[in-house]
Amino acid sequence: MTSRADSSSSRKIRSRPDRIMRQSMENRLVHWLVALSTFALIFSGFGQMPMYARYGLAALPYMAWTADYHLTLTMHYLAGTALVFAIILHLVSTIATRRFTILPRRGDFRESAKIIAAMLGRGKEPVSHKYLAEQRLAYAFIGGNLLMVTITGLVKVVKNLPGIDMDPTLIFVATTLHNASAMLIVLGVLGHFAAFAIKANRNLLPAMLDGTVDRKYAEERHGLWYREIEKR
């Protein structure tokens, strides 16, 4: 089965000949919910480390609140619920509709190397499916760490409840994994931004706003996906 984005693309192609539908409303909602909640979680999480009073952020105008553990903890909890909502929506919907195009495939590391080499002017970039091999790997990296940070975060939420006495070793392991996966997410987010330093990738930006990409770009870079939807 194809995605709603794919199915609606034919309508879009008819109405806007230069554009092609790439991301459904659902995908965009999940992306922005994950993005905004993750930013709030990273910011409030560093506030819980504790860092903002020590390193002077709280001394800046209008930033005194950042040193308030009560506020940043509440922010962390609220943003956490938004992230859990987005992850469950994405996982259940993806499995139910069997849209696995973004999952890594065999040979993705090799293909990523070819794509990067092509960007550096060595060889020709292989034609891709809906996602480039490196995009599939990035999805797995960020998604895997988001799952880890969420599961360990939920353990920590349960541990904080009154009447719950959890094994200290389990708590230590959960906290260490939570901190480690959070740091890896920070790296992943930086990598995600860095990807847009490459001009060709900027063609994908509108896909997370109005859902579309340039038809010519899709044809050239995501030829396998383009031909698939053209057949319909």
Next chain:
Amino acid sequence: MDDQMSRREFLARFAAAGAAGATTLALPKEALAYDSADVEQIGTFIDISKCIGCGVCTDACRSKNAARFPEPVDNIPDNWPTGTHEDWSDKRDLTDRLTPYNWSFIETVEVDGNALHIPRRCMHCDNPPCANLCPFSVKEKQANGAVVINEDGCMGGAKCRDVCAWSIPQRQAGVGLYMKLVPGLMGGGVMYKCDLCADLLEEGQPPACVSACPTGALQSGPKTEMSKLAEERAAEIGGYTYGITENGGTSTFYVSPVPFERIDEAISKRKEELPEPMRKTVPGMKPGVENFLDTANGIAAGYIIAPIAGVAAAAWAASKAWKGGTK
């Protein structure tokens, strides 16, 4: 409070110390012990009406833990960018407040012209925010109820002190893990506090302060029994309890002949006389003080609602995809 001890206090302390030593020696060890295998959590009952302020409990605590007191490097690095650090190593003799070198003390306050002596130290909470909110989870609540800091893993961020209802843990700079990493740039020392003599509890022995008390003002045993003792004693003297419900429940149960609001007011006055950084070394006694985690735990229900809403939204999205999708 004056750091200098009065002659009367000195004599009381001297006499009580002798009495405590004699009592401890005279009692067979079994008389002080309880079977740790039968006991899940240990509680402490502190009867303020029986405390004479001798300070023997403080002395016993200091002797018992002396080997664990921090020995910082000679030139303690300043924290970047604040340019400060917290050093108590030249104030090791202070016994009238909590410091990294003094994990329990006697608070003496005057209420209606009567002096009250209140042994103070960690309350060992049922749901301790200090342990729950430690960023590295190097503080744990043990099965026996003791809340214990892993001094080898502590970075000294002092968040535990800020989220504690009584600001109990105290920081010493120039020691611990951060000195092996990037001292000055990250971390600030190690936090220290009473661990309820967790090692003694393991052996079925009471904490050192309890064993040393010459008047029976401090007692320890199964938590439920201690809590019951406190309530019975309060009813007997028409007094008041503290620690049963405070901060969501603790393992330390005080009984006082005067309301704790009055005691808290008296402590607050003492704190006001201290310079700002020193105020954190003197814990208050606000009745009904709330647990730092209450708000967060109130929101925690969101983690049940969010996945249900997520599944519902996914069902809606998937059904739309199925209807609109083509094979």
